[in-house]
Amino acid sequence: MLTRKQLQFVFVVLALSAMILAGTAFAKQGPDKVVIWTTNPSETVADWDKDPILKEVEKATNTDIEVVVVSGTLTDQINAAIASGTLPDIIPVVGPDQYGVTRRWATDGVLAAYEGDVAAAAPNVIKQYEMNPTLNELKIDGKIYFQPVFWGHGDYPNGGLIHVRKDLLDKYGMTPPETFGEYFNYLKTCKDNGDDMGVVFAGSGGVQGALSAFVGAYGVPSAGWVKANDGFEYWALQPGVKQGLLKFREMIAEGLVHPGVWEMNDDVARTAFVSGTSCSAIFWGGGHIGRIQNDMELVNPDFQEWLLPALDAGAGSRGYTSEPMFWGTGQLGGMRHNNPVAAARVINFLVSEEGVKLTAVGVEGVHNTVKDGEIVMLDQRAKDGFPTEAGHTGAHPLATHLVSWVPQEWQNWSLLYGKGKDYRDWFDQMWANQGMYQMPTYGLLTMSPEWSYFQPTSNELVAQAFTAIVKSGTEEEALALYDQFVKDWLASGGAQAQAEMSQLLMKVYK
């Protein structure tokens, strides 16, 4: 028999054990802490702790989310966080020009791969890879580390698209140009009529962003790698690029380009077009089409934007470069202090149909309501972090920079909200024009060790040489500069990087 004291002891031990077990169970049921860094300034959210959308996400994922808005150079800040062991659980979008850096993070073991429990917590991310085989290029040793920050789920042209003014075409009695000859003629007519200072594009960073249609007219994409000589070669070395550059040079030599274009970035070029200073712009597409039109109407209700299908140069080819519909990738922190499974749950929810709708239009009954099967926005929406300014995607800041740039269908919904049939027809036509002729490319997302090192140098060589070529005084000079560029590119590490990339891509596209 146990003595009274022994019984008391056993009782105390049992009570303590029960308390510990209960405490553990309680702790397990509590929300997981997740730290998100975002580069989105999100001025529209006054206090993240009280943000109703964030609260919905926390409720749906059983997490306690801390949103940290970071500014400055993101990769430097992430590197500092890695060095000091303070990496966030969710790292916001890092652009394609930094794929070498993100790859390094993955191979250094500071990012969490979507495998095991993490993969199980994020089936929607895995599904994205299954839906678009191009994303396999992003894998490292067969593992998924990156969540594409997307607006769509396939490949489609998006950059270097040629925009003109339909109202001016009508004024001159012209139809939308189909060839470069017709396009140059339109630009000349604009100039002769004093309606324009020339076509604009973001020239301060180089001309390559405006080449899509020009090189596409000679059968070459304006980025990535092309199949050639039983392997893959870099796009900029293809003979068609030389022809495309000469065509671009012709446009400059004929005085059809805005004189200030070499000082312009995207914003300045866009403003010049929207304000009517220029009658054409070589710019982005997608949701920009509707936003440009909306902004134009604020300047002059008669202005009408028109996106041209890729133009023909009579070389038997035409097309804008078709690229995966995302820009940059999000990543999960995989250091000891991180909780990648909880972070994966958050990402998975934000990518899901429910999450996308939540960040696009808010909570039903609070931010929107449904009338006759149509979603109607409520005033509360603007008070809870959803922006109202023109030129924005219209979605909550949690939608952008983390997992998407707002899916195109919701951008379209926002752009077409309250618009009539004519506007909707025009919008559909612009989308059709954008993808009417496409030029495929390969390996945009692939990184080999040598290419990872050489890519920044390559970008610089391309930017400097191509700008010099299109600005050169004579065609002979342009051709000589191009030949010199090819030599320099191959000699300064390009040959080695190209050989490595070719082997890698041959494996992916066998």
Next chain:
Amino acid sequence: MWFSAVKAIVKEREMERVIKSGNSVATSKRELTQPSRRPAAGQLKDGSSWRRELQKNWQLYAMALPGILVLLIFGYGPMFGLSIAFVDYSPARGIMHSEWVGLEWFRRAFSNPMFWTAVRNTLTIKGLQTLIGFPSAIILALLLNEVRIRWFKKMVQTATFLPYFVSWVIISSMFRNILGSSGVVNQILVNVFALKPVNFLTDPAIFRWVVVLQDTWKWCGYFAVLYLAAMTTIDPALYEAAEIDGASRWQQTWHITIPSIKPMMSTILIILVGFLIDTGSGGGGTFEQIYTMYNVSVYAAADIISTFTYRLGLGQSRYSLATAVGLFQSVIAFGLVACANRIMKRLGQEGLF
């Protein structure tokens, strides 16, 4: 001749200075090197002598200590980071555990054609800035020194000194508005004179001169003040004697003012020579100046070492490459300063060390 008279006075003053310094000013200097009451160099190695020295002057050493600590912590401590140039640095692994690659990053930098373009541009731009900026400040100071209307002198001095306080970012915006394709100057050229616009900011040949003259404009007033300060120490008796002997203003400037500010000139020249290789923000702010103004059209003429390093090193998180290039710059800059210092001493001027 008045000139020989002035020369004699200068010589006399020099003698007086030497004699005086022998007794007072330079005595302290001599004390530092061969003090009569200080133990000889050999004795200093003796611990007891050090203790005596510390006990005797502990207040002075205590006052110097914070400065020495700051120098050690912030000046010499970070030099450990230079080892990044010799490893394949990864923030995840840290400096100590990153792979040792020896001189690989130097090889990569030196084999990049754009690196040598940047070196050439750096030397050209900084060389031109020194060549034009250095004498400009002297000329401005000499002219200001001759101005007798006080308010005018003050006004010009303030106006020329003001750009020194304006950041390069602001200056860059100002010049974009003034010299841009649709800037004020081009508007005047096109609309008033019916001329073609000039691509000040996108034509490589013109852009280089914009950078050089802009730098002269910003720094001229600052250096002129230093020279003016040096001129205030010139004995007025020298000018009086010269005037009595009939020396013109120009002769007085040439034979009195300029020789008197030579030490200041040589010090500034040595510093400017050190900046020839452009050591980032320390190099007179050339990085900020060019980075905020340039674009891809003018890289061929304006991309300098620090902008190259920023774009291809730091901009791509390649800290090892950036450190290797930075180390290369520092070594060259040190060599240039040492050479300039030696040359100045050979020419009979004061050196920095």
